[in-house]
Each structure stands twice: as structure tokens, then as C-alpha cells.
Amino acid sequence: MNKYNDINELINLLEIKKDKVIEDAKKERLECIARVDALRIGAKTFEDEVILKYIELRNIAGTVNHFKSLGVKSKSGRVYSPTDVSSLIKEACSEVNEVLLRIATDILNGNKDALKKRSRYL
DSSP states (O other): OHHHHHHHHHHHHHHHHHHHHHHHHHHHHHHHHHHHHHHHHOOSSHHHHHHHHHHHHOSHHHHHHHHHHHTOBOTTSSBOOHHHHHHHHHSOOTTSOHHHHHHHHHHHHHHHHHHHHHHHHO
16 A cells, blocks of 8 residues: 555656646747847847847957947947946846846856866866
8 A cells, every 4th residue: 555655646746847847848938939039139229239249259358359340439438348248248237138138148157157167177
């Protein structure tokens, strides 16, 4: 009798886990759809353009070099710097599309994680 109770509990746990996996997959799919839509829409503001360029290049230095080559200056009137780009990504800005900001934050965090992993082996 005890074996059957254990098996039934195991089946119930597996059903709960299966439902959670399906629910998580649906959330991830919706997130992916939102991200694709945001990328299709493109930049509406200059800040969106900076974030899109960062998403494309996947590094801050490349993004800064792109805007330096265009001669674009920051709001303070100086040449765009890595600090400007990283602060735009890290600080919530009402002028930036929320989904684009989330993508950029994920890339930034992924780059930091990769750097930490590489530094462990050096």
C-alpha cells in the first residue's frame, strides 16, 4: 500500500512540474514575440537608436565608436562615451522602449557573466 502512495505522489509532482514547464514556455514565447516586434518597429527616439545599435553590435565600445564616427554628441554636448551608453542601458529611461531596454540589459548581463567565466580560467 505504501508503494502505491509514493507512486501517486510522484505522478502528482511530475504533473505539477509539467504544467510549470508549459507555463514558462508560453511566457518565454510571448517575451520573444514582444522582442521581435520591438526590433521590427525600430527606433523612435535617439535613445532607442543607441540601444538598437548596442543590440546589433553587442558591445559598448563598438556602439560608442559608431556614434563618434557620425559626430553625434550627447545631451551634455560632449562626444559620446562608454559611460553615456552604459548609463542609458542601466538606468531606466522613459524615452527608451521598455522591451529594447530589457534586451540590452540581458546582453549586458550576459557579457558580464561571460567575462567572469573567462577570468576564472586565466
